[in-house]
Amino acid sequence: MGHRPTIRDLARAAGVGTATADRALHGRGNVSDRMRQRIAEAAERIGYRLPSDSAAPSAPLRRINLGFVLHKPSQSFYQRFATEIEAACAAHPAANITPHIEYSASQSPDDFCAAITRAAQNAHAVAATAINHPSLSRLMTELRAQGTPVYSLLNDFGGRAGAGYFGLDNMKVGRIAGWMMALRLQRPGRVGIFVGGTRWHGHSLRETGFRNSLHEYAPQIAIADTVVNLETRQVTYEATLDLLTRHNDLAGLYVAGGGMEGAIAALREVRPPNKVALIVNELTPESQNALADRYALMCVATPLKELCAALVDRMAQAPELEVSSPTLFEPSLLLPESF
Incomplete structure (x- = not known):
């Protein structure tokens, strides 16, 4: 005669505590429908007989496939982004x-289009980071006509063709960076700006906000020509060294997109801490260490956990509910004393 499963066996099979399994089966406490379903499926799998008053749902939860497109899989920021998506x-x-x-x-554009097309296969909805380009707008229009909305992440590349934007107010991000730079630099000097490229409109908005804020609060500060760094460490590293060589009065740097690791590495090589005010975006081990060592003045970070939770909830409702206005989040402002 085989062993009759106990509630401990059920809890182990469902990957929860015994108390959680008991609450789920008898409708006590705050247990989500998803967790009740998970426990009910585990009970069926191991042959555990549910009580007649079980609060586990009789019908399975709706199954949904969602597609996501990111880039730079080797970078810690996008690795964390993927982890938060999966958790949400x-x-x-x-x-x-x-x-x-x-x-x-x-x-x-071709690689972004290819990745979005792959992600859209059998997907209820898609969310992506991508550049602004007509080919992407056409693809989004086609997918939406087929019933698969595409949401823009971090950079609003969809416009009217997209289902909605989830990210920061990039103009505001740039103004915050400019205000902090003006506050730090109370003397004439020069600052440099890095953007990923002309097709990242979010970077252009940050640059505009940064310049406007500096002109307003610190007109004595000169701004060097904007450098396109392709969001790469090496280009940013070499361009930072070049700026430091050509401009003896360089007092600040703003990296509006990726590639900040190169600026941090260059400053560590040729300048002492606190000599050049560096402002970067997104919290990574590199930016956190730079803040702690006083090589970075401020990091403006996207609240990824909050963004992913709201994004997944909205995508799960698509295409029944589509977004016409941006879903904006308040940036996290991290300083050397934040850690």
Whole structure:
């Protein structure tokens, strides 16, 4: 005669505590429908007989496939982004969501289009980081006509063709960076700006906000020509060294997109801490260490956990509910004393 499963066996099979399993089965406490379903499925799998008054749902949760496109899979920021996406999908209380995460092979329009097309296969909705380009707008229009909305992440590349934007107010981000730079530099000097490229409109908005804020609060500060760094460490590293060589009065740097690791490495090589005010975006081990060592003045970070939770919830409702206005989040402002 085989062993009759106990509630401990059920809890182990569902990957929860015994108390959680008991609450789920008898409707006590705050247990989500998703967790009740998970426990009910575990009970069926191991042959555990549910009590007649079980609060576990009789019908399975709705199954949804969601597609996501990121880039630069080797960078810690996008690795954390992927982790938060997966966590938000796993924690959704009203649907059983399977995320399919693709990475664009490069920042070219063709590679972004290819990645989005792959992510859209059998997907309820898609969300992506991508550049602004007509080919991407056409693709989004086609996918939307087929019933698969595409949401823009961090950079609003979709416009009217997209289903909605989730990210920061990039003009505001630039103004915050400019205000902090003006506050720090109370004397004449020069600052440099890095953007990923002309097709990242979010970077252009940050640059505009940064310049406007500096002109308003610190007109004595000169601004060097904007440098396109392709969001790469090496280009940023070499360009930072070049700026430091050509401008003896260089007092600040703003990296509006990726590639900040190169600026940090260059400053560590040729300048002492606090000599050049560096402002970067997104919290990574490199930016946190630079803040702690006083090589960075401020980091403006996207609240990824909050963004992913709101994004997944909205995507789970698509195409029944589509977004016409941006979903904006307040940036996290991190300083050397934040850690």
